[in-house]
Amino acid sequence: MKIGSFHIGSSFVDLLTSGVLNRILISDLNIWAAPVALLSALRYLLAPLSIWAGYRSDTRPIFGFHRLPYIWGGRIPMVLSLPLLPIITVMLAANPRSILAWSLAVFSFLIYGVGTLLSGSTFLALVRDSAPPEKRGQAMSIVQTFLVISFPIAGVVYGLMMPVYDPATFWQIVLFGMGIATMAFFFSLLGEEQRHGTIVADAPSEQLPFRTLLREMWGDRRTRLFFLFLALGATSAFAQDAVLEPFGGDVFGLSVGETTRFNAYWGTGVVLSLIGTVIYTRNRQAHEQTGTTMIGLILTSIPLALLGVIAITEAEAMLIPVLFAFGLGFGIYTVGAVSLLMAMTSDHRAGAYLGLWTVAQLLFRGLGIFLGGLIRDLGLITTGSLNIAYGLVFFLEAIGLAICVILVYKVDVPGFARQTRTSVPSASFAAAAE
Template sequence: MDAKEQRLNVPRTLKLGTFHIGSSFIDLLTSGVLNRVLITDLALAATPVALLSALRYLLAPLSIWAGYRSDLRPAGTLRRLPFIWGGRLPMLLSLPILPFVTGLLAADPSSLLGWGLALFAFLIYGVGTLISGATYLSLVRDSAPPARRGQALAIVQVFLVISFPVAGVIYGRLMPVYDQASFWRLVLIGMTVAFAFIAFALWRAERPAETPVDADPTPPEPFLPLLRQMWSDQRARWFFLFLALGAVSAFAQDAVLEPFGGDVFGLDNGQTTRFNAYWGVGVVISLLGTVYFTRHRAAHEQTSVAMVGLAFTALPLFLLGMIAITEWQALLIPVLFMFGLGFGVYTVGAVSLLAAMTTERHAAAYLGLWSMTQLLFRGLGIFAGGAVRDVALWASGSYTIAYASVFMLEAIGLVACILILQRVDVPGFVRGESRPLGATATLAAADG
């Protein structure tokens, strides 16, 4: 492969990255705005709301199946786009259900119809997320030469973290105070913006004849034996544990961060929605800086970057716990910014390792496994955050202790991730990709 073929097609990667702008306008409606409305404005318990947010992640095994099926698509056909569109359209169509949910639960917090519609919306949303997420990552990976795949995934991730704070500011201005009419307008605007960016990103993003240069022509393994083969590698198991604990620890505050601002400091909806902007700016700065300074590193050389990011994400979470206890509001925005700085570094390192911990023949299946891990345990983390908040509030009667408990446990989990990541031999996994399967993997594959 000559130097030109090794070069990343930056304009194409940037166009693919705009997909994440649309995704952020969808995700923020469900993970930020709706949680705040239900928990703070409608005074519902955090646990069932967090469980709704987490529900879509509990279906995460679908991402492995979708990735596996897209890997099997024959040459001369579209491999990734049918799955991406097949997931994103249901996500968009689930959004108009949300205002009906808030209207019903505002009138009757125990409304079975309201909770039933919420469950239905989040199931549709979750299935769509899982079918399209791993296949989108595979499309980005396919678009880049092997040495630049980590860089390509990091670049599209920049769009995600930039657009979250932008969407947060826009939503905060459109609905500074909750009312049903404003929420309807917010949902319709969010749907329109999301569809426009997703359609632009995916327009001619894949050509039917486009297949990996080094694709393996041998028949594919059946699905379950392939999973056993992947799981038989100890490095993959340690990486799974790292991703799982990292997702739980980094996202436990997802459903309670904005209610934290309302319950502890009395901030209104518009002010707490801007929390996403404060830490998102930090993410953008550190993510862009980290991509620049590590641009000459291969994806499998980013373990130390991920460890530094974990440490600098854990510290502000510990400080958030202290802020909750002391109610020292002056430090809130700076610490949220610090959280974003650490999270940006961690994101670059972790995304690069995702690109490295794959094989050419089963790229989407591996990315499906890692996406499933992150989504499933992100969902468990979101639920755990709401549950810890409610249990601590019940035990202490104090909002400060309730929210501090969530933040402190997150910090401890991220520190533990550093120790786990030390056990993952990513360079060894990459070097061993082209070698014959070991005895354990061979038996696992033959067992099916």
């Protein structure tokens, strides 16, 4: 639980860049969604850095520490990039086409993204190192639960602090978020790694050349289908990430504070369904979770389709219940997908497979975020209607997740698990994070 408090800081800084800023730029300053979404997607498009950082932390200790230097080497630049956000909003409010403002925005998000990727995988490795093998699943579950719970809390706090956009108040919540994050990081990491600790490789075969491993993995049809499932699922599930809060402002005229609480509504649903699904499926093996994943996909796609209806009909009374339902479905989908991801990992190629699945999720999550903004803008240009533009994003997400149901059914996860003799715990919260 101590090391899990790290994610309290993660949620408070992440929401500033992925939620509050997007709403201000798109809805309050009337800037096109596509460039704003591309800013949010930058860190995910740099996802291969996470594999490199994890490899370096395994093999290149700094001052006798394997993990902590890489974690702090990422988190410190992340936090220090945040004061640029209120400066950027003021500059873009004065001139939305300011090259200097957009250059600062790209610089800020690149620093933030690189910091996230350098520290994210190495932090998860630290969590893994801190627990005995039989308890690593439980340790990861506790740590990631902190992240899932902290996001709704951060959304409520920021919403109360800035119910309506104001540059001075935005400065205050940025400084507040930086303070919370710094304290959480220090508390969680203090004493969590011993100097000159030894990292034991679980899979000597990981030392094979990366291209050889990649060809070997990619030659399996099940690997290709599962990669496609993860990629399409990440694209479809996160396409609304940059436009959900602007949707509340543009279609219903809601304030910044009200739209920031969207994260609390669907985040609460995620927490409840995560816990409930893990308890209900606790006796299942990881490779037996295909049905859970399919149910989660369906229960996530239906609320997204309903959001499309809400956007077109302006049925505001349905908005909060549907956001909560979206969270419920997403939590079930997460538990199922994480279990399958574990089952689709060979014992002797664990690092390579997990790296491949991480890249699939992060790269295509970033692509989805960008596409969500682009589709919104193209829809607005084509139809002249914000309602239809946002509805189009939600409808396409629902279709993508429905296709994922077919893909995951065709993968044959049990066959892969039997062939590779993978033995892993059942459902975990692990993928609720990034």
